[in-house]
Amino acid sequence: MSRxxxxxxxxxxxxxERIRRVARLVNAEVLAGHQVAVVVxxxxxxxNELVAWTDGSGAAAAGLPPSDDEYDVVVASGxxxxxxxxxxxxxNMGVSxxxxxxxxxxIIADDAHGRARIDDISPEKLGGAMDAGEVAVIAGFQGVTRxxxxxxxxxxxxxxxxVAIAAALGAPCDIYTDVDGVYTTDPRIESKARKxxxxxxxxxxxxxSLGAKVLQTRSVELAMAYKVPLRVLSxxxxxxxxxxxxxxxxxxxxIVEKRxxxxxxxxxxxxxxxxxxxPDHPGVSSAIFGALADANVNVDMIVQxxxxxxxxxxxxxxxxxxxxxxxxxxxxxxxxxxxxxxIAVNDDVAKVSVIGVGMRSHTGVAKSMFQALAEKGVxxxxxSTSEIKISVxxxxxxxxxxxxxxxxxxxxxxx
Amino acid sequence: MSRxxxxxxxxxxxxxERIRRVARLVNAEVLAGHQVAVVVxxxxxxxNELVAWTDGSGAAAAGLPPSDDEYDVVVASGxxxxxxxxxxxxxNMGVSxxxxxxxxxxIIADDAHGRARIDDISPEKLGGAMDAGEVAVIAGFQGVTRxxxxxxxxxxxxxxxxVAIAAALGAPCDIYTDVDGVYTTDPRIESKARKxxxxxxxxxxxxxSLGAKVLQTRSVELAMAYKVPLRVLSxxxxxxxxxxxxxxxxxxxxIVEKRxxxxxxxxxxxxxxxxxxxPDHPGVSSAIFGALADANVNVDMIVQxxxxxxxxxxxxxxxxxxxxxxxxxxxxxxxxxxxxxxIAVNDDVAKVSVIGVGMRSHTGVAKSMFQALAEKGVxxxxxSTSEIKISVxxxxxxxxxxxxxxxxxxxxxxx
Numbered sequence: 001m002s003r004x005x006x007x008x009x010x011x012x013x014x015x016x017e018r019i020r021r022v023a024r025l026v027n028a029e030v031l032a033g034h035q036v037a038v039v040v041x042x043x044x045x046x047x048n049e050l051v052a053w054t055d056g057s058g059a060a061a062a063g064l065p066p067s068d069d070e071y072d073v074v075v076a077s078g079x080x081x082x083x084x085x086x087x088x089x090x091x092n093m094g095v096s097x098x099x100x101x102x103x104x105x106x107i108i109a110d111d112a113h114g115r116a117r118i119d120d121i122s123p124e125k126l127g128g129a130m131d132a133g134e135v136a137v138i139a140g141f142q143g144v145t146r147x148x149x150x151x152x153x154x155x156x157x158x159x160x161x162x163v164a165i166a167a168a169l170g171a172p173c174d175i176y177t178d179v180d181g182v183y184t185t186d187p188r189i190e191s192k193a194r195k196x197x198x199x200x201x202x203x204x205x206x207x208x209s210l211g212a213k214v215l216q217t218r219s220v221e222l223a224m225a226y227k228v229p230l231r232v233l234s235x236x237x238x239x240x241x242x243x244x245x246x247x248x249x250x251x252x253x254x255i256v257e258k259r260x261x262x263x264x265x266x267x268x269x270x271x272x273x274x275x276x277x278x279p280d281h282p283g284v285s286s287a288i289f290g291a292l293a294d295a296n297v298n299v300d301m302i303v304q305x306x307x308x309x310x311x312x313x314x315x316x317x318x319x320x321x322x323x324x325x326x327x328x329x330x331x332x333x334x335x336x337x338x339x340x341x342x343i344a345v346n347d348d349v350a351k352v353s354v355i356g357v358g359m360r361s362h363t364g365v366a367k368s369m370f371q372a373l374a375e376k377g378v379x380x381x382x383x384s385t386s387e388i389k390i391s392v393x394x395x396x397x398x399x400x401x402x403x404x405x406x407x408x409x410x411x412x413x414x415x
Numbered sequence: 416m417s418r419x420x421x422x423x424x425x426x427x428x429x430x431x432e433r434i435r436r437v438a439r440l441v442n443a444e445v446l447a448g449h450q451v452a453v454v455v456x457x458x459x460x461x462x463n464e465l466v467a468w469t470d471g472s473g474a475a476a477a478g479l480p481p482s483d484d485e486y487d488v489v490v491a492s493g494x495x496x497x498x499x500x501x502x503x504x505x506x507n508m509g510v511s512x513x514x515x516x517x518x519x520x521x522i523i524a525d526d527a528h529g530r531a532r533i534d535d536i537s538p539e540k541l542g543g544a545m546d547a548g549e550v551a552v553i554a555g556f557q558g559v560t561r562x563x564x565x566x567x568x569x570x571x572x573x574x575x576x577x578v579a580i581a582a583a584l585g586a587p588c589d590i591y592t593d594v595d596g597v598y599t600t601d602p603r604i605e606s607k608a609r610k611x612x613x614x615x616x617x618x619x620x621x622x623x624s625l626g627a628k629v630l631q632t633r634s635v636e637l638a639m640a641y642k643v644p645l646r647v648l649s650x651x652x653x654x655x656x657x658x659x660x661x662x663x664x665x666x667x668x669x670i671v672e673k674r675x676x677x678x679x680x681x682x683x684x685x686x687x688x689x690x691x692x693x694p695d696h697p698g699v700s701s702a703i704f705g706a707l708a709d710a711n712v713n714v715d716m717i718v719q720x721x722x723x724x725x726x727x728x729x730x731x732x733x734x735x736x737x738x739x740x741x742x743x744x745x746x747x748x749x750x751x752x753x754x755x756x757x758i759a760v761n762d763d764v765a766k767v768s769v770i771g772v773g774m775r776s777h778t779g780v781a782k783s784m785f786q787a788l789a790e791k792g793v794x795x796x797x798x799s800t801s802e803i804k805i806s807v808x809x810x811x812x813x814x815x816x817x818x819x820x821x822x823x824x825x826x827x828x829x830x
Contacts, residue, residue: 016471053500056431070506073499073514077492084488085468091485099488103518104563148519 003130003171004034007140007162011178012235013082014044016089023089024239025176026135030095037126037136037169039162040086042078050075068113072142072152076102079139079158087137097135100126102142102150107161109143109151116151118143118160121168130169138165156216163219167226174246175215180234181247182207182214184412185264189400192413196262197245200252203262204230206355206389215249223249252357260358260365261410264403267351268396270300271324272381275315275331277307277341284338288315291334297323301351301384301393312341316382318393321347349381350399353391354406366390372409378402418545418586419449422555422577426593427650428497429459431504438504439654440591441550445510452541452551452584454577455501457493465490483528487557487567491517494554494573502552512550515541517557517565522576524558524566531566533558533575536583545584553580571631578634582641589661590630595649596662597622597629599827600679604815607828611677612660615667618677619645621770621804630664638664667772675773675780676825679818682766683811685715686739687796690730690746692722692756699753703730706749712738716766716799716808727756731797733808736762764796765814768806769821781805787824793817 006029008022022038029036042050054071083099090097102109105126109116126136140158145151153160159175166173181195182204199207201224208217214232223230233246278284285304292299302317319327328345331338359365369390373380378401382393394402407413421444423437437453444451457465469486498514505512517524520541524531541551555573560566568575574590581588595610597619602608614622616639623632629647638645648661693699700719707714717732734742743760746753774780784805788795793816797808809817822828 016468050496053431053496054503070499070502070514073502073516074496077495077499080492080495081465081468081489084485084492087488088469088485099485101488101565150516 001033001035003037003127003169004029005037005039005162005166005169005171005173006176007039007158007173008041008176008235009158009178010041010044010047012176013040013086016085018235019082019086019089021237021239022086022176022235023093023095025235025237025243026086026090027093027095028242030135035130035133037130037138037165037171038086039138039140039158039165040079040082041140041158043082046078046081047075050078069111069149069151072113072116072150076139076142076150076152079141083137083139087135090135090137095135096133097137098129099137099139101139103144103148105138107143107164109145109153111145111147111149111151113149113151115154116143116145118153118164121164123165123168126165127169156219159216159219160222163222163226163228163230166228167222172229172231173223174231174233175219176233176235176243177214178234178236179214179232180244181232182249182263184262185403185407186266189266190264190404190407190413192407194412196247198248198250198255199262200255200357201230201249202252202388203355203357204249206353206386207263207265220249227251258358259356260362261354261356261412262358263355264406264410264412265353265355266399266403268399269321270318270349270351270393271321271345271347272316272318272349272393273324273327273331274344274346275338275340276343278313278315279339280306280311280313284313285315287334287337288331289317291330291337292319292327295326295330297327297330301382301391303382318349318351318382348396349393350396350402351391351393352399352402352406353389354410355389356410357388359388359390368409369406372405373402376401376405378405416448416450418452418542418584419444420452420454420577420581420584420586420588421591422454422573422588423456423591423650424573424593425456425459425462427591428455428501431500433650434497434501434504436652436654437501437591437650438508438510440650440652440658441501441505442508442510443657445550450545450548452545452553452580452586453501454553454555454573454580455494455497456555456573458497461493461496462490465493484526484564484566487528487531487565491554491557491565491567494556498552498554502550505550505552510550511548512552513544514552514554516554518559518563520553522558522579524560524568526560526562526564526566528564528566530569531558531560533568533579536579538580538583541580542584571634574631574634575637578637578641578643578645581643582637587644587646588638589646589648590634591648591650591658592629593649593651594629594647595659596647597664597678599677600818600822601681604681604818605679605822605828607822609827611662613663613665613670614677615670615772616645616664617667617803618770618772619664621768621801622678622680635664642666673773674771675777676769676771676827677773678770679821679825679827680768680770681814681818683814684736685733685764685766685808686736686760686762687731687733687764687808688739688742688746689759689761690753690755691758693728693730694754695721695726695728699728700730702749702752703746704732706745706752707734707742710741710745712742712745716797716806718797733764733766733797763811764808765811765817766806766808767814767817767821768804769825770804771825772803774803774805783824784821787820788817791816791820793820
């Protein structure tokens with residue numbers, strides 16, 4: 001009997017009818033001879049309701065930070081409800097099942113409440129129950145600290161729970177979601193987007209962190225580190241229908257048909273901050289980005305350019321849109337140390353990226369990108385690259401145009 | 416520093432504004448020098464929502480009993496949410512606090528899921544935190560079985576949690592509810608009803624089991640067994656206002672001013688079943704009530720009378736209204752063993768009771784009761800008595816009239 005971890009997100013368990021659909025998918029894997037562990041999220045909307053209550057508990061009014069350990073107590077209850085309901089539903093279909101909370105397994109997490117990391121999972125009790133023929137229904141998104149408090153893993157943490165449990169059980173992990181796989185780009189923007197049969201962990205990681213919301217970044221990192229075979233597939237299938245093959249996320253070597261570019265991602269969550277008239281001497285960058293790092297503001301793209309007047313420079317960088325105002329305040333406060341003349345912020349920008357492990361061995365990918373964008377009259381504001389991706393910052397109004405142009409330029413509609 | 420347990424029911428924590436009111440009441444006790452443990456129920460309406468989901472999980476459709484251990488997983492989440500929110504709210508008011516689930520204390524319960532009983536409470540960790548100056552906010556209604564599963568104590572179980580924790584901590588227990596104490600009768604029926612300053616455990620037990628819904632019966636039993644001083648008082652006070660003295664539930668010896676009758680209770684939850692033409696020989700009662708007991712149907716009042724024809728008898732008894740139809744079916748199925756001629760059910764009845772420890776030493780209480788009812792033309796269908804109460808079954812239409820007549824007859828409006 002081979003083991004299998006299945007994970008279902010909030011939209012897949014949004015109501016009792018969908019939970020029954022999930023139960024049928026689980027049962028199909030049991031009948032196919034698998035020992036199944038199912039990881040579930042809270043019913044869609046429930047986490048937001050719980051979070052709103054914690055917001056209303058007076059922290060903001062009192063000018064205090066939220067009590068993160070108690071926030072976790074409240075918010076983790078959502079997954080508990082789904083786990084109990086799915087276990088009941090499975091039993092009512094004649095499938096042996098029981099629910100497991102993070103503290104019952106246990107899934108040991110650190111005490112960074114609200115964004116905890118999993119330290120250790122003891123698979124013995126869980127594996128024993130599965131060996132005995134019982135489906136293990138696991139509340140995602142939660143663990144327990146070494147001193148016995150509930151800790152949650154942050155938004156999207158159920159993906160991480162599922163991959164970590166798969167790693168502990170030595171099992172592959174099927175992530176069921178509301179789409180039937182990973183696409184070359186967002187099908188809502190480009191109807192010619194194709195589903196990928198396979199994608200490498202590294203590409204998936206770039207896709208996830210560059211705006212494709214199929215999988216949480218940390219879960220992909222974890223899968224890559226522990227070589228957990230991942231699969232993304234749809235839970236939205238009718239009774240009796242199979243969920244299809246989805247997209248397999250695996251090692252680069254396990255992909256036979258190599259592509260230079262696998263996908264085009266985009267994100268509208270960025271804001272660009274521009275600093276003008278910086279003194280052109282060492283230590284300036286350190287003064288700017290040191291201040292931002294101290295305040296936990298994540299900086300993504302950075303470009304520095306010589307100003308037309310000989311002895312000053314300009315600097316442009318991007319931060320998350322919700323951090324933009326705070327970043328401006330921090331930089332303004334450090335003005336005496338930095339010494340710039342003017343600052344501007346622009347949040348009407350988008351980041352568009354092409355991703356592909358083939359870039360490592362093929363030249364000319366960047367050239368094709370810039371050419372395709374130039375042909376459509378799209379102006380590039382900032383460029384950043386890594387080994388397997390190229391990102392450009394453009395005017396947000398051009399997002400769809402740029403995505404479609406790049407999708408065509410790399411022949412992704414003809415996979 | 417003396418310890419104190421405070422308990423707040425679902426209507427007292429129904430929304431964030433009420434939770435803040437609860438936090439102020441807790442803070443007042445902290446400022447008065449108490450080490451406080453607070454036991455909370457689920458927010459009003461939440462338990463019903465969770466129970467409805469478990470009903471919808473397919474048990475009924477599949478013709479199966481609900482999975483009680485998973486039912487408990489789902490339903491116990493309601494108290495978890497309240498406990499987290501109250502702990503956050505207290506901290507935001509500057510009061511040191513943390514939440515405790517049943518499994519964290521632990522409160523060890525048996526595995527009769529959905530109606531579990533508390534076996535044991537380890538007060539060490541809880542007491543240690545309280546000694547360190549932290550308010551313990553405890554999720555009511557829940558414990559953990561010896562093999563680590565969540566178990567709930569049944570409806571109203573948070574009262575039982577609170578009293579059991581008070582017993583384990585050696586502390587008194589204040590039960591906050593939506594009324595400001597225990598009344599001589601229901602003030603919605605008799606506006607002259609008076610709040611009792613004190614009532615004995617035994618009287619409270621009769622009041623609770625006879626329909627006064629202020630406290631859950633099991634919690635009063637537990638308080639009596641462990642001599643936990645109980646107090647019932649209102650959580651519905653404005654900021655800055657004190658909650659008043661409420662009603663103290665205590666040992667009979669601690670009540671200086673003895674009364675013959677302390678209160679008048681009523682219940683409309685009964686149904687009367689009548690059997691006609693029973694053979695008048697030994698074993699008939701046993702055949703009827705044995706069959707009902709085997710099916711877990713609780714029988715309350717019983718009266719047997721000789722029929723006018725010499726050799727048969729009639730029997731009348733009451734059961735809970737929701738069990739009535741089932742009871743009739745059970746008795747019908749046992750007809751061959753019992754041998755009655757006819758059966759009738761009447762659920763348009765009410766039980767009215769007078770309660771008082773003074774009955775033990777005073778005669779004439781029953782006579783006054785029958786006389787007061789006769790004066791108002793109320794016909795008595797069945798009578799049952801215990802050492803400290805007399806109950807009569809009457810036509811439901813006369814309920815209010817009977818309650819008011821008895822309240823006046825025993826001078827309860829002039830306490």
